[in-house]
Amino acid sequence: MSRTDRDLPPPRDLDLPVGVLVGELSAVRGVDATIGLCLDLLAGADRRDHLAELPYLTGLRFEPGSPRLDPQRWLDHWVRTWGARGLLYVWSEDAAGPVVAGLADEHWRPAEMCLKVSTRRELGPAGPGACALLDHPLPRVRGQALRTLGAAGDTEHVAAVRRALDDAHPDVRRHAARALERMSARLDLETPW
Structure with a gap:
């Protein structure tokens, strides 16, 4: 105890x-x-x-x-x-660093949960880790990475999100389209596609 x-x-x-x-x-x-x-x-x-x-x-x-x-x-x-x-x-903002570090967890469950926290908290520093998880074998992890990028990604992440429009899984493609729409509105991009 x-x-x-x-x-x-x-x-x-x-x-x-x-x-x-x-x-x-x-x-x-x-x-x-x-x-x-x-x-x-x-x-x-x-x-x-x-x-x-x-x-x-x-x-x-x-x-x-x-x-x-x-x-x-x-x-x-x-x-x-x-x-x-x-x-x-x-x-607390003090939690941002450990959450972003958790995106590199060796197991997908903590990494996915850190993506969810990054999305909710709109953690811009999560962008590189979320981009790395776009290559994860599980569609649910790729989808959550795209939600994170939609909420907190920056202009340098747009190309990776665009590539996800061609993902083999339809849910991932749908998340990519939504992420591009959010990024376009949030970042004032001329065209998300």
Whole structure:
């Protein structure tokens, strides 16, 4: 048990949306402490050090003997993903650097979640990492990279988004068209195509 979780009450209702649960944790621990927790998890903190807090970030129980406590059964990329997901609901500009760094995570789940945070927070520095993920084998990751570029990409990313109009997957092509429309409006481009 970590020092900070001794007096942490369990969430009111684990069936509530994660955003509500993160808000509940922030109300008890404070926004800065909740952001710090998310950043620790995104950096790969040991899940066993945060057993009382994890239900707020996941909507799951973490009881002794739970397979969720076994890194061989629930791999560590889940911990990094949960940390990043929490940053969809609590934020500080200090989190921008770690989120952008998370785009290069070795596993697609934390990288995709960092793309989602980058989109929501409109993180311009995420542009190069999002461009790199346009070559990811999973269409859902490529699509999210395009959403990020639509929200936060700059003129130097337009050519990469245009190339995605020819992606093999129809959803990715659709995201590319939307990203170009957003970039055109946001960056005052003459023509997105």
